[in-house]
Amino acid sequence: MSAAPTLWNITRRSLAKDLRLEWRSKDAINSMLFFALLVVVIFSFGFDPTAEESRRIAGGLLWVAVLFATVVALNQTWTRELRNQVLDAYRLSPAPPQALFLSKTIGNFLFVAILEVLMVPLFVVFYNLRSVGPVWQLLVVAALATWALVVNGTFFAALSIRTRSREIMLPLILFPISIPALLAMVDATTSILTGDNSPFFWMRLLAVYDVVFTAVSLLLFEPVLNAE
């Protein structure tokens, strides 16, 4: 208890706790990984993964797989905190609610990033992929897209734990809002993979989406956390 309870300190502590828990249990990452692997394999039955054609649809397949796997991880974000009334304790504490939100979002970002790092080679192997455009652009798109998915996802997971049938609730509210982000990440990735179009409009759109929804989430998290 040496550090002062600033936003950054609490975010760091909370994030460290989440990462430690995940490191010991590996709940989220294992289920996500296996789920994503299943999706990749099932997709390859649905779409014939021949070289030229697959490059055009690989962006869509990859992000849809990531989206589904992300939902699996997001659903576990807050349930852990419900079990021992941790959320109630958090409400009583003077810690800023934004710190809790940020730590959860960064944690989910890391989990999904790890998932992507492990999943992309699978895609490359199964779909015989080779990028025409520069790879650094793919990295930027991946970072922006992942943040777009997890910032809204973490917020909506906090909404959906208060509902009946919470597992099904999260995708129902997350997917409609995420449509523009999905469109942007899929088209940016496809543009880079095929080299046909410039991905910069989509990258800018993703950046705008990230900034706007990070701001809205931080603003609205406090009333949602304290809702009773």
Next chain:
Amino acid sequence: MTKLYKALTAVTALLLVYGFYQAWYVAPMEATMGNVQRIFYYHLPSAWVAFLLFFVNFLASVWYLIRRTDSADALALAAAEVGVSFCTIVLLTGPIWARPIWGIWWTWDARLTSTLVLWLIYVSYLVLRHYATGGQVPVLAAALGIFGFVDVPIVYMAIRWFRTQHPQPVIGGGQGSGLDPAMWVAVLWNLAAFAMLAVLFVWARYRQALAERALEEAYIQAEGEAR
């Protein structure tokens, strides 16, 4: 309330009849589309009313988070429900119109797609309201209402870019730049009628939502006293 409400109902009924008369008998026949085009007088007013109601939902959601009044939440709920209904009318009349004119029920054109996405967003809002439990519903719903509204311009930008990049689907005539003045008259009368109809629906639903809440509270109190 009842007297004013009845008077407004009568006015709305008259407006609807007059709007119908304007749309079917006064407005000139569209040159290429014929009578089919007259669905436009219901299609466009429904769309504008729906968009307006989603905006009302946003304002009420913000107001709720600031003031925490039951009435703001009831208004948000009523506006979203009636807005989704009108948006559904848009999505139903659109294909009915498109089928004889474009030869297809649906096309992934920018405006069609963004309207569909808008509809999805507000349906998810209603789903959340339905599944959330207890006194937290208004806060959660207000948060989602704000998210949904903030998303609208981004959806619009994304889909417009998506569609201008790809080959445009064939879009026959329609409204666009040159609308006959007589057609405008019919549009505006129907817009007035539909706006009034929306006000009536929202008002009724708003009162009902508030009554529901009062009833619940009375029930809880009565149970407390019985114990």
